[in-house]
Amino acid sequence: MRQHVNPLSINFNQIERIPSLSEMFGDSKLNLHLDVGCAAGEFLFDLALVNTSWNYLGIEIREKLAKNARQKVIESEIKNLYFLFGNANNFLNDFHSEFIIKNLKSISLNFPDPWFKKRHYKRRVIQPEFINNLSNLLQKGTLIFIKTDVKDLFDYMDRTISENFYFKTIDKKDFNYSESFNPNKVKTNREKYVIDNQLDIFERIYIKI
Numbered sequence: 001m002r003q004h005v006n007p008l009s010i011n012f013n014q015i016e017r018i019p020s021l022s023e024m025f026g027d028s029k030l031n032l033h034l035d036v037g038c039a040a041g042e043f044l045f046d047l048a049l050v051n052t053s054w055n056y057l058g059i060e061i062r063e064k065l066a067k068n069a070r071q072k073v074i075e076s077e078i079k080n081l082y083f084l085f086g087n088a089n090n091f092l093n094d095f096h097s098e099f100i101i102k103n104l105k106s107i108s109l110n111f112p113d114p115w116f117k118k119r120h121y122k123r124r125v126i127q128p129e130f131i132n133n134l135s136n137l138l139q140k141g142t143l144i145f146i147k148t149d150v151k152d153l154f155d156y157m158d159r160t161i162s163e164n165f166y167f168k169t170i171d172k173k174d175f176n177y178s179e180s181f182n183p184n185k186v187k188t189n190r191e192k193y194v195i196d197n198q199l200d201i202f203e204r205i206y207i208k209i
C-alpha cells in the first residue's frame with residue numbers, strides 16, 4: 001500500500017518552471033491532452049506511442065515518478081509526451097500554465113485518490129476552484145473525462161463539475177472515441193486492477209460550452 005502524498009503540504013506550493021509547448025513537444029501544433037495524476041505514466045506512454053497525432057502531457061505530485069517518467073521519455077526519444085511534477089491544483093492556479101490550458105483538447109482524471117474521510121475531501125484534486133479555473137481558461141468544446149471505482153468520489157466529482165454552468169455531460173453512447181485522445185480505449189494501471197477484480201467503474205465525459 002503506497003503512502004499518499006498530501007497535496008496541501010507547503011512542499012507543493014511552488015510549481016516547477018513550465019516549459020513552452022515547443023520545448024515540451026516535437027510538434028507543438030498537435031492536439032493536446034492532459035492526464036492529471038498520471039503516476040509513473042505508463043498509460044501515457046502507451047497512448048503516445050500509438051497516437052502520434054496527439055501530444056500528451058502528464059502531471060503527477062510524486063516527484064520521483066514524474067521525473068523518472070520524464071527521463072524515460074528522453075531516453076526513448078518520444079516527441080509527443082511530457083511529464084510535469086507538481087500539484088495539479090497549483091499548476092492550474094499559476095498564470096504560467098494558462099497557455100497550456102488554453103491549448104488543451106481534453107483532460108483525463110483517472111482514478112484520483114479518493115480521500116475517504118470527510119475532513120480530507122479538500123485534498124481531492126477536483127475542487128470547485130479547480131473546475132472554476134478550468135471553466136475560465138478552457139476553450140469551448142474541450143472535454144473532461146473522469147473515471148473512478150469509488151461511487152462516493154464519483155458523485156462528489158460529478159456534483160462539483162455539474163454545478164459549474166460551463167460544463168455539460170456528454171452521453172457516452174453518443175461519443176465517438178475514435179477521434180478522442182484514446183481511440184483504442186487503452187486502460188490505466190488502476191483500471192486494469194479494477195477490471196481484474198471485477199469492481200465497478202463510474203465514468204463520465206463533460207464538454208466545456
Ligand SMILES: C[S@@+](CC[C@H](N)C(=O)[O-])C[C@H]1O[C@@H](n2cnc3c(N)ncnc32)[C@H](O)[C@@H]1O
Nearest residue numbers: 007037039060061087088110111113188189190
Ligand atoms: C490512484 S492513483 C491513479 C493513477 C493512474 N491515474 C491510474 O489510473 O492508474 C492517483 C494518482 O494521482 C496522484 N495525485 C494525487 N493528487 C494529485 C495532485 N493534486 N496533483 C497531481 N497528482 C496527484 C497520486 O500521486 C497518484 O499517482
